[in-house]
Amino acid sequence: MFVRIPTDRRPQPNTLDEFGLTSAFNRIIGLGEFTYRKGTEIFGEKEPAVYVYQVKHGAVRSYKLLSDGRRQIGAFHLVGDIFGLENGDEHRFTAEAVVETVVRLIKRESLQLVAAKDAVVSHNLLSMITRNLEHAENHMLLLGRKTAVERVAAFLLEMDFRTGADKMSLPMNRLDIADYLGLTLETVSRALSSLRKAGVLTFLDHDQREIMLNDRRRLADFDPQGPAQP
Amino acid sequence: MFVRIPTDRRPQPNTLDEFGLTSAFNRIIGLGEFTYRKGTEIFGEKEPAVYVYQVKHGAVRSYKLLSDGRRQIGAFHLVGDIFGLENGDEHRFTAEAVVETVVRLIKRESLQLVAAKDAVVSHNLLSMITRNLEHAENHMLLLGRKTAVERVAAFLLEMDFRTGADKMSLPMNRLDIADYLGLTLETVSRALSSLRKAGVLTFLDHDQREIMLNDRRRLADFDPQGPAQP
DNA sequence: CGAAATCTTGATTGAATTCAATCTAAGTGG
DNA sequence: CCACTTAGATTGAATTCAATCAAGATTTCG
Known part of the structure; x- marks a missing residue:
């Protein structure tokens, strides 16, 4: 099972399984699983977004860098979380494995194909992006004040x-x-x-x-x- | 005309007219225009999101407060910008007129109705939310580092x-x-x-x-x- | 084991905040 | 029309919270 949502808690930014994207993941003939060693880059900022990822085991950090190396981590992705989903063609963050991490991945293309046909999946994608937005909005408040x-x-x-x-x-x-x-x-x-x-x-x-x-x-x-x- | 995008510049977070949402605004029998005096609240955080707004004249600030009054403004909305668009049922920010401001407003309901039938509009809504997300992501970097x-x-x-x-x-x-x-x-x-x-x-x-x-x-x-x- | 990584704690520094004073522009009302 | 208030901005001085510098402890790992 991928889903690991405590029954007494509401969904959280970045956890999104009960929203049914996992079902889309399951339906698509994914490329299976991939393991990243601790500290390994999964994808880089500005790279073309080919895959969408789901954490099976481990944890991932997404961050941006300033030219002199200052780093801002925008989110941590824990087991069950989907990350690397972009609306545009390139990744806006660099993603790295925090510890040894297993991810499932599917082609962004395939997901979009399913989304185009399946209103539920496309709705779930929107929900997920909205959840990311909410998280970022709250994090702005934290960082600013x-x-x-x-x-x-x-x-x-x-x-x-x-x-x-x-x-x-x-x-x-x-x-x-x-x-x-x-x-x-x-x-x-x-x-x-x-x-x-x-x-x-x-x-x-x-x-x-x-x-x-x-x-x-x-x-x-x-x-x-x-x-x-x- | 609502559109006011300099020809030599790419679209920016929160400006979104060339993405065609304005056409949706135009097509819907909106509730017309409304003027807010300087400093007036347009909607409050946690209030039900009934309308979606477009700045016709003036400027708007969207912010969150901490319990002791510390304020974090998440975005400024300038002429042409659409704001107050929520995926969920309630506003996540308070919005206030920075100066005397004229907005056009339509029912969120109507927009969603149009979006459900028109793939272009629904795609534009997604683009807009993504743009807001990108802006928030960049702002996290600014605030954090x-x-x-x-x-x-x-x-x-x-x-x-x-x-x-x-x-x-x-x-x-x-x-x-x-x-x-x-x-x-x-x-x-x-x-x-x-x-x-x-x-x-x-x-x-x-x-x-x-x-x-x-x-x-x-x-x-x-x-x-x-x-x-x- | 020895080296590298991670965390804690102490001392000092420093960037931004807080407190405070002044200035200008823009009302407001007699 | 002008005294008076108010709002907004700037600048200076003092303070403070977090950053930086530094040392030591503990764990991890090759």
Whole structure:
């Protein structure tokens, strides 16, 4: 199964399986699976967009670079997520495997062919792009107006939401998180430490990628846009 | 005429007329025009999206707020731009008139009806959403990774590009610009002053909203993502 | 094992914010 | 018409939050 949406949670930016694109993936004679080693580029910015990808295992980062190397990660793609879908002919981001990652891929062409005939699929494509847009809109607010701790809190809530477990195993390192949040890795580390000291989370097992959220509610208090609490 | 695209420039995020949505606007018996006074709200975030709007005259800002009032403007909509188009049922931004603004509006319903029957219109809707997405993606890079002067330079280039004249009359004030660029109004003012001192621009007429770009090329050097120079 | 990678923490610096003062232009109303 | 207010912009000084520089700890891996 590709679908891994926690039953008690609404769909999230970048996760999109229940929207039925997976069915399109399944229907098309795809090129099967491909494995990328940690740190490998899957496609580059400005390259022609030939394939559309779905994460089967692992995680992917999509980013843009400035001429001097400053990097902004626009999104992380987790298991089940589809990425690399472009309306135009070229990719607008570079995509890299964060860890060893298995993706399924199909030709963009084939997907468009199916979409042209199947209103459901074409509707799902639109929904997916809209979801990406919503995510980007929220991320603009984060990048433009939130403090360091607020950004990190929002990030943890997003990951928690998307992985659907209190105990999270973050595939990306501090630098990736920093480049996603518009911070430095040191600032991310300090923010995580202060959240740990505040008791809202615990690092598990000396492995700092495993994070246990002790109090999702109190964590949400650190994010001024955090989801309303029931 | 609504279309006002300089012939030597490619389409830009948020300007979208040559994509034919205007024809859809024209075909539908719209609710005609409506005028909003400076500072007036056109629609609010989370409100049901009943209408889609096109700027006939003036300018509009779309923004999100944090609980304590921090504001992030996601986009400015200039003459010809369509805004308030949602795939879902509610608006994701608040929209306000920056200056006295005339908009044309049609029911979202009617547009969707036309789109369902006319593949060209529906394709144009997709193009428009994609354009908004591209703009948001680029803006994430700006907000996450560019310095104050770089942001202001990028802003001027964007406005120049969209208005298509070296001599620009900016409808928005310094605070609007600041909230668009994730800065304070003082920082925007300082950046503009330093660009003026560097000679790339001139304020005209003691009215600091009228800006003359003396050297677009040199201005682009201030933006590390600026358009490639021919 | 030794080297490289990753993370944390401390000290310092610095870019942007905040606080504050001034200036100009544009109303507004007596 | 002019005093007075208000809105917007600029500039200076002080502050602050995050970046940078630096060191050390721990893990991972060839």
